[in-house]
Amino acid sequence: MMEAKDDFPISKEIVYMNTAAISLKPIKVIDSMIDFMRKHEVSGTYNFNDNIEEEVLENARIRVAELIGCEKEDIALTTNTSEGINFIANATKFSRGDNVVTTDLEFPSVTYPWLRVAKENGVEVRFASNKNGIVTLEDLEKLTDDKTKVIALSHVEYSSGIRYNLREVADLAHRHGALLVVDAVQSLGVVPLNVRREDVDALASAAYKWLLGPFGAGFVYMRKEFYENVEPLFVGWRSSREHEYDPRKISYPKDARKFEYGGMPYTSIYGLTKAIEYVKDIGVENIESYVMKITEKLMEKLNDLGAQILTPYDREKRAGIVTVRFDKMDYDRAVEELAKEKIIVSKRMNALRISPHIYNTEEEIEKIVQSIRRMIENY
Numbered sequence: 001m002m003e004a005k006d007d008f009p010i011s012k013e014i015v016y017m018n019t020a021a022i023s024l025k026p027i028k029v030i031d032s033m034i035d036f037m038r039k040h041e042v043s044g045t046y047n048f049n050d051n052i053e054e055e056v057l058e059n060a061r062i063r064v065a066e067l068i069g070c071e072k073e074d075i076a077l078t079t080n081t082s083e084g085i086n087f088i089a090n091a092t093k094f095s096r097g098d099n100v101v102t103t104d105l106e107f108p109s110v111t112y113p114w115l116r117v118a119k120e121n122g123v124e125v126r127f128a129s130n131k132n133g134i135v136t137l138e139d140l141e142k143l144t145d146d147k148t149k150v151i152a153l154s155h156v157e158y159s160s161g162i163r164y165n166l167r168e169v170a171d172l173a174h175r176h177g178a179l180l181v182v183d184a185v186q187s188l189g190v191v192p193l194n195v196r197r198e199d200v201d202a203l204a205s206a207a208y209k210w211l212l213g214p215f216g217a218g219f220v221y222m223r224k225e226f227y228e229n230v231e232p233l234f235v236g237w238r239s240s241r242e243h244e245y246d247p248r249k250i251s252y253p254k255d256a257r258k259f260e261y262g263g264m265p266y267t268s269i270y271g272l273t274k275a276i277e278y279v280k281d282i283g284v285e286n287i288e289s290y291v292m293k294i295t296e297k298l299m300e301k302l303n304d305l306g307a308q309i310l311t312p313y314d315r316e317k318r319a320g321i322v323t324v325r326f327d328k329m330d331y332d333r334a335v336e337e338l339a340k341e342k343i344i345v346s347k348r349m350n351a352l353r354i355s356p357h358i359y360n361t362e363e364e365i366e367k368i369v370q371s372i373r374r375m376i377e378n379y
């Protein structure tokens with residue numbers, strides 16, 4: 001969107017298409033964080049107290065709850081996605097012989113927490129095998145049975161960019177009495193997601209990709225039935241209901257806040273709130289249709305160049321990531337050569353991963369296609 005470029009000054013100097021790694025940040029979100037630090041972080045308790053602390057955290061929970069369609073009580077704030085998935089994995093109650101179903105396409109943060117708890121609990125972690133970056137519902141169905149406790153997967157895969165229909169996976173999980181635990185860091189901000197409608201049981205994300213927020217802030221959603229019946233692995237002064245500071249007993253907050261245990265990255269969490277407000281002002285639906293439009297154009301033009309496109313073309317089956325292969329391309333070199341032209345992308349899954357956002361334009365799509373064309377003509 002041409003008009004978004006003013007909010008991301010660096011996007012006028014470079015063609016940044018690496019949102020799936022780290023997004024550009026709206027300058028006003030960064031400015032608001034600097035103001036917050038100057039006001040509240042430099043002067044100890046003179047300008048920071050329990051009320052301000054609670055307000056910062058509460059505002060973030062409210063914004064996150066609005067974004068994903070749940071109650072603020074269902075949200076625990078975290079520093080990143082991995083922390084959220086660990087919270088859920090460590091609180092899940094297993095019996096020997098249970099299993100967790102996931103895929104071999106996943107980012108490590110989605111599978112490691114389950115591998116870690118599986119070892120202690122005699123649980124098997126089952127990996128659906130991808131075919132050229134695609135895992136289907138049938139692949140998950142084949143591995144799921146009545147011993148399945150959890151299906152763990154990303155809403156949008158970081159590698160091939162495929163998007164699952166969460167409602168279908170939730171139905172599969174629930175038919176077997178299992179939970180669906182979702183990593184939404186590659187989808188929130190670029191595709192609408194409602195945890196109630198999709199019937200998701202737990203969901204973790206961070207701010208620094210499609211939500212256009214800072215490092216150090218994330219969150220985890222969990223169903224009431226989940227947080228009511230479990231104990232968090234980590235505990236600390238914030239694990240007590242009214243900050244009672246009675247060292248002899250723990251009285252957990254009654255909601256998902258029981259997972260927040262200590263001092264928080266307040267400035268980052270403030271930035272998360274501001275980033276969600278920025279995204280909501282534009283509208284997630286508007287972001288989605290814009291990103292779909294430019295990525296569709298990108299896929300068509302790359303297809304004309306003879307690319308093997310791993311990401312499905314169907315809008316329902318992808319989000320903002322486009323992953324492509326070319327005959328004989330050295331992807332490390334391609335990433336470097338594009339960077340020399342100030343075009344920023346990544347190599348993933350032995351392929352080029354291109355992930356634009358609202359700070360990109362159709363002219364930039366044209367530009368990256370021309371650069372790739374020149375590169376492959378020179379092989």
Ligand SMILES: Cc1ncc(COP(=O)(O)O)c(C=O)c1O
Binds near residue numbers: 157183
């Ligand atoms: C699917 C997925 N999950 C998690 C992360 C990052 O995890 P964290 O928020 O813990 O840094 C990434 C980053 O690439 C990712 O692609």
